[in-house]
Amino acid sequence: MTAKIPKKARSVHHLYCEGTRKRFTLIITLTALLVISAVISAGIGTVSITPADTLFAIGQGSQQIMDSALPSLQGTIILPVPGNPQAGIIVNNFRLPRIIIAILTGMSLAVAGTVMQGLLRNPLVSPFTLGMSSAAAFGAALAIVIGPGIAATLFFLSYESWIVLFAFLSGWLSMLLIYGIARSRGTNQATLILAGVVIGYLFQAGVLALKYLSNNDKLRELTTWLMGGMWGASWDAVILLIPCCIVCFLILESMSWDMNTLAAGDDVAKSMGINVERTRLFGLMVATFVASCCLAFTGIIGFIGLMSPHICRMLIGNDHRYLIPASALLGALILLVSDTAARTILSPVEIPVGIVMYIIGGLFFLYLLLRSKGRGLY
Amino acid sequence: MEIIVSQLTKPYGDIPAVTGVSFEVHPQEVVALVGPNGSGKSTLIKTMATIFSPTSGTVTFDGEDIFTADPADLATRVGYVPQHFTYTLYTSVFETILLGRRRHIKWSVSAEELTRVQDALDTLEIGHLAAKNMDQLSGGERQKVFIARALAQDPALYLFDEPTSALDIRHQIDVMEIMREVTRSHDAAMIIAVHDLNLAYRYADVVVMLDHGTRVGYGKPANVLAPSLIEQVYGVTACMVENEYGQFLLPVRKHEPV
Numbered sequence: 001m002t003a004k005i006p007k008k009a010r011s012v013h014h015l016y017c018e019g020t021r022k023r024f025t026l027i028i029t030l031t032a033l034l035v036i037s038a039v040i041s042a043g044i045g046t047v048s049i050t051p052a053d054t055l056f057a058i059g060q061g062s063q064q065i066m067d068s069a070l071p072s073l074q075g076t077i078i079l080p081v082p083g084n085p086q087a088g089i090i091v092n093n094f095r096l097p098r099i100i101i102a103i104l105t106g107m108s109l110a111v112a113g114t115v116m117q118g119l120l121r122n123p124l125v126s127p128f129t130l131g132m133s134s135a136a137a138f139g140a141a142l143a144i145v146i147g148p149g150i151a152a153t154l155f156f157l158s159y160e161s162w163i164v165l166f167a168f169l170s171g172w173l174s175m176l177l178i179y180g181i182a183r184s185r186g187t188n189q190a191t192l193i194l195a196g197v198v199i200g201y202l203f204q205a206g207v208l209a210l211k212y213l214s215n216n217d218k219l220r221e222l223t224t225w226l227m228g229g230m231w232g233a234s235w236d237a238v239i240l241l242i243p244c245c246i247v248c249f250l251i252l253e254s255m256s257w258d259m260n261t262l263a264a265g266d267d268v269a270k271s272m273g274i275n276v277e278r279t280r281l282f283g284l285m286v287a288t289f290v291a292s293c294c295l296a297f298t299g300i301i302g303f304i305g306l307m308s309p310h311i312c313r314m315l316i317g318n319d320h321r322y323l324i325p326a327s328a329l330l331g332a333l334i335l336l337v338s339d340t341a342a343r344t345i346l347s348p349v350e351i352p353v354g355i356v357m358y359i360i361g362g363l364f365f366l367y368l369l370l371r372s373k374g375r376g377l378y
Numbered sequence: 379m380e381i382i383v384s385q386l387t388k389p390y391g392d393i394p395a396v397t398g399v400s401f402e403v404h405p406q407e408v409v410a411l412v413g414p415n416g417s418g419k420s421t422l423i424k425t426m427a428t429i430f431s432p433t434s435g436t437v438t439f440d441g442e443d444i445f446t447a448d449p450a451d452l453a454t455r456v457g458y459v460p461q462h463f464t465y466t467l468y469t470s471v472f473e474t475i476l477l478g479r480r481r482h483i484k485w486s487v488s489a490e491e492l493t494r495v496q497d498a499l500d501t502l503e504i505g506h507l508a509a510k511n512m513d514q515l516s517g518g519e520r521q522k523v524f525i526a527r528a529l530a531q532d533p534a535l536y537l538f539d540e541p542t543s544a545l546d547i548r549h550q551i552d553v554m555e556i557m558r559e560v561t562r563s564h565d566a567a568m569i570i571a572v573h574d575l576n577l578a579y580r581y582a583d584v585v586v587m588l589d590h591g592t593r594v595g596y597g598k599p600a601n602v603l604a605p606s607l608i609e610q611v612y613g614v615t616a617c618m619v620e621n622e623y624g625q626f627l628l629p630v631r632k633h634e635p636v
Contacts, residue, residue: 012472012496013489015509019470121466260473261480264527265464271427271537272480273453318469321485 023322026315030329034103037333041340042095046348053082054091061092098233102339102353103332104241105230105294106304107249110331112291113305114312114324115252118259119283120182124193126305127291130178131200132171133300136292137226138203139170141210143296144225145218160240163296171292174199175284225299227352230339232297241293248290249328255283256320263318301354303361304331334360379405379440379534379567386435388425395421397591398435401584403535403567408558410582410599411571414612418591419571420461423539426569427458439535454481457533459524461540461571465512471523472508475499478530498529501556517544525553529560536561536568542577550574554581575627579603587611600625609633 042058043049049057059079067074082088113126127133143166181195211222225232258279261269266276295301308331312323338356345351381403388396396418403409411419424430426437428444437444444452457478465474472495476483479491499505502522512520521544528536536557542550558581561568572578578585578599585602587595589611595602608616608627615630 011505012492012499012508015470015472016487016492121464123467257480257483257485261477263464263466263469264474264477265460265462267424267427267429267460268458268464268477270429270449271453271456271458272477273449273451275449313468317473318466319473 056082057091101233106332106335107328110308112287114309128302130196134200134203135174136167136171139166167292167296410578413588417588457528457531478527498526538570
């Protein structure tokens with residue numbers, strides 16, 4: 001009997017520790033890949049910069065910020081200066097904000113997708129398939145067309161936060177509509193997706209109407225923006241997005257166990273003391289907010305929200321404590337690589353990142369469909 | 379521990395699913411809910427699991443009204459196994475069972491919680507499935523996993539909604555034996571909705587028979603599961619057969635009203 005207890009203890013303990021190790025390995029690997037990709041991405045483009053110069057340039061930029069923030073320390077730390085004198089300007093003013101926006105957007109869309117799939121217990125939902133992306137795009141387009149106006153001045157909103165506000169409100173409206181339809185018709189998986197597609201079209205109609213109604217300058221701004229891309233990247237956008245993303249990620253991460261429990265079904269989750277409706281609505285609201293914030297700067301970018309949670313779930317399972325960060329990192333990596341490809345493949349001409357993403361995403365979706373042959377997708 | 383269900387009423391849409399049902403549950407008792415399809419067994423179980431709120435009537439757990447109790451606290455005392463299961467792909471058996479410890483886990487999972495999962499696996503003799511994913515299991519194995527999740531929860535009251543419906547006869551007997559043993563050794567109670575009247579007859583201490591949402595029989599199995607009441611409720615002529623293993627209920631034919 002005494003020999004049996006340690007063996008007993010080893011089995012599930014062993015499995016759990018093994019799983020945790022695997023999950024940490026994935027998260028660390030993805031983090032490393034993301035950092036390396038960011039440095040390489042900052043180096044390539046019309047002007048090539050060596051990775052060392054890129055790092056020196058980032059150091060130079062940080063030193064400037066530090067010097068202006070803490071003038072008393074000026075001159076105490078001297079970092080090496082890049083050999084290429086233009087490197088500092090190119091990296092810090094143009095490429096770095098774009099890279100950070102790509103990372104934040106990839107993370108937000110992936111996290112939003114993971115959370116939506118977990119909360120709605122439907123593996124096919126994502127900001128894109130639920131029409132939320134189109135809705136957020138409509139909101140942002142509306143904000144661009146009507147301009148900041150008096151309301152924004154009254155509430156001391158910058159142009160960027162004005163767009164974010166509209167994108168969020170419109171995205172949230174679409175989520176409420178879809179959730180309402182799904183609830184009144186029963187949360188059937190197909191109903192949810194169909195409702196999402198229909199609502200996506202309605203908002204796309206709105207976007208088309210706005211394009212039709214707007215004048216030449218606005219139309220140009222709208223069209224480039226709607227194609228999806230990192231053109232809107234600037235330090236202002238980065239400063240606005242970073243706190244939004246951090247707060248939202250932490251909130252959603254803290255809901256991990258509730259999402260894990262929801263996988264057991266609404267009834268079981270309720271019997272385990274979880275307020276299912278409140279958890280779901282709150283989680284969806286935070287996910288919509290973080291996704292629409294980023295979409296407001298980048299236009300519609302699809303598939304990351306669907307793709308990265310799936311890949312991560314296949315690799316490390318369904319525990320949201322690890323799934324959310326892993327999926328965020330993978331989403332960031334995919335978008336960063338796609339965006340770097342989009343701006344360098346035909347350099348100096350940039351192609352919209354959407355094109356690259358849809359090719360990758362479409363192929364992935366096909367793979368999912370073909371792989372599931374014979375056993376049903378879900 | 380004492381649970382008193384008093385005049386519980388819960389309509390399901392326009393249908394009066396449960397109407398004015400009362401009964402009591404004491405420690406170490408197995409209470410079987412029996413009745414034809416649509417008689418309100420599931421609704422009664424779900425209401426007791428606070429998934430539905432009743433329109434009238436009360437359920438008290440040691441004098442405390444369960445519908446006003448703190449849901450998180452109640453969840454440590456009541457374990458529910460549904461009739462229809464939901465699970466997600468890429469979730470392993472032991473992680474599914476670990477969810478039973480939800481109320482004891484804040485963020486990280488302690489060794490004690492994992493030991494409880496191991497114990498639940500061992501009790502149901504499904505330790506070999508621990509690492510498998512839920513979608514790799516057969517229907518019966520899956521049902522055992524959900525029972526194990528309730529066991530890991532270690533509640534004072536088990537609410538089982540037809541937990542043995544996907545199991546073959548051997549495993550049905552297995553699970554019923556285990557659950558009766560658990561209620562005895564853990565000083566817990568179990569309310570179980572069953573279709574198989576012989577299972578109710580053999581394993582229950584108390585039987586509540588429902589018909590169209592109302593209680594039509596309440597008491598010891600031998601008193602409630604009498605051929606006359608079965609004839610009245612199910613419309614089936616049944617007889618009691620006795621052999622060396624005990625008494626068995628045998629449905630004979632559809633009852634023809636005279």
